[in-house]
Amino acid sequence: xxxxxxxxxxxxxxxxxxxxxxxxxxxxxxxxxxxxxxxxxxxxxxxxxxxxxxxxxxxxxxxxxxxxxxxxxxxxxxxxxxxxxxxxxxxxxxxxxxxxxxxxxxxxxxxxxxxxxxxxxxxxxxxxxxxxxxxxxxxxxxxxxxxxxxxxxxxxxxxxxxxxxxxxxxxxxxxxxxxxxxxxxxxxxxxxxxxxxxxxxxxxxxxxxxxxxxxxxxxxxxxxxxxxxxxxxxxxxxxxxxxxxxxxxxxxxxxxxxxxxxxxxxxxxxxxxxxxxxxxxxxxxxxxxxxxxxxxxxxxxxxxxxxxxxxxxxxxxxxxxxxxxxxxxxxxxxxxxxxxxxxxxxxxxxxxx
Numbered sequence: 001x002x003x004x005x006x007x008x009x010x011x012x013x014x015x016x017x018x019x020x021x022x023x024x025x026x027x028x029x030x031x032x033x034x035x036x037x038x039x040x041x042x043x044x045x046x047x048x049x050x051x052x053x054x055x056x057x058x059x060x061x062x063x064x065x066x067x068x069x070x071x072x073x074x075x076x077x078x079x080x081x082x083x084x085x086x087x088x089x090x091x092x093x094x095x096x097x098x099x100x101x102x103x104x105x106x107x108x109x110x111x112x113x114x115x116x117x118x119x120x121x122x123x124x125x126x127x128x129x130x131x132x133x134x135x136x137x138x139x140x141x142x143x144x145x146x147x148x149x150x151x152x153x154x155x156x157x158x159x160x161x162x163x164x165x166x167x168x169x170x171x172x173x174x175x176x177x178x179x180x181x182x183x184x185x186x187x188x189x190x191x192x193x194x195x196x197x198x199x200x201x202x203x204x205x206x207x208x209x210x211x212x213x214x215x216x217x218x219x220x221x222x223x224x225x226x227x228x229x230x231x232x233x234x235x236x237x238x239x240x241x242x243x244x245x246x247x248x249x250x251x252x253x254x255x256x257x258x259x260x261x262x263x264x265x266x267x268x269x270x271x272x273x274x275x276x277x278x279x280x281x282x283x284x285x286x287x288x289x290x291x292x293x294x295x296x297x298x299x300x301x302x303x304x305x306x307x308x309x310x311x312x313x314x315x316x317x318x319x320x321x322x323x324x325x326x327x328x329x330x331x332x333x334x335x336x337x338x339x340x341x342x343x344x345x346x347x348x349x350x351x352x353x
Contacts, residue, residue: 036133041110073122184198184224211266221242221243254314255285265280289304290303300349300350303345306345316337317332
C-alpha cells in the first residue's frame with residue numbers, strides 16, 4: 001500500500017485500500033517521511049506526531065500547487081494564526097490544525113486519482129523547506145536521491161545531526177541559500193503579526209507592515225536572523241542584523257479636505273525579479289508601493305502608483321535627522337505632500353546619511 005523513502009518495490013500485502021500512517025515531525029524543519037507511494041482510492045488515516053520543539057501543520061495540496069498554497073498562506077497576515085496558516089483554497093485537499101510540540105493530530109483523506117500530491121508545512125517560514133510528496137498510481141517513481149519533490153537535504157541523505165545544530169535550528173539563520181532581493185513573512189519587532197521583512201541587498205533592508213499597510217523602518221548592515229523563529233510558535237521575534245536608521249511614526253496618508261485617516265485594506269503583493277510591490281486600498285482607492293535601493297546614491301526610493309479617485313491625498317513627512325526627502329511629482333507644504341486627484345504616481349527618496 002505504502003512505500004516510505006526509497007524502497008524499490010512493494011508487496012501485495014502493502015497494496016491495501018486503507019492505511020494508517022504516523023508521520024513524525026523532526027527537528028530541522030523536516031517530516032521524517034519525505035514521500036509516500038499509494039494505490040488510487042486509498043483512504044489514508046494520517047497521524048501527525050510533532051517531535052520538534054516548535055509548532056507545525058500538514059497541508060496536502062493538488063498536484064503542482066505546493067508553492068501557490070505556501071504563498072497564499074503567507075498572505076493571510078494577522079488572520080493566519082486563527083486559520084492554522086491554511087488558506088481557504090480549492091488547492092488544499094486536506095490539512096491538520098497547528099500541532100504544538102509534543103502533540104499529535106489525526107486526519108483522514110482519500111486520493112482517488114493518479115497523480116503527484118505535495119504536502120507541506122505552511123507555518124510562516126517553513127513552506128519552502130519542509131515538504132514531501134505522495135505518489136498515487138504512478139508507473140514511474142524517480143530514484144530517491146534525484147526526486148526534486150523531496151527537500152534537497154533529505155535527497156542527499158543528510159542526517160538531521162549533520163545538517164543542523166541543536167533544538168531543530170538550521171545551522172544558518174536561513175534554512176536555504178538566499179538571493180537578494182529577499183522576502184520573509186515573519187514576526188518582526190515593532191510591527192504587527194503581519195510584518196514582511198525585505199532585504200533589498202545583503203546590507204540594506206526594510207520592514208513593511210501588511211497589517212497596517214505602511215513602511216515601518218529601514219535598516220543597514222545586514223538582513224535578518226531567523227534562528228529563534230525556527231524554534232518558536234509566534235512568541236519569538238526575528239532579529240534584525242544591523243542598525244535601524246529610519247522609522248515611520250504613524251500611517252502617512254490622510255485623505256480629503258479634512259485630512260481624515262482612511263480605512264486601509266491589504267490586497268497582497270506581487271514579485272517582479274524578486275522585488276515586491278505591495279497593493280492596498282485607502283477608502284477603496286488602489287495604491288501600489290514599491291521600494292528600491294540605489295547603491296550609488298545610498299538611498300531608498302518609495303514609489304507609489306495611485307488608482308482613480310475624486311479627492312486629494314496627503315502624505316506626511318516626519319522630522320528625522322537620519323533622512324533627506326527628495327520629492328518627485330508632488331509639492332511639499334507644511335511637512336506634508338499634497339497629491340492632487342489627477343496625480344497618478346509619486347516618489348519619496350530616503351537618503352541614508
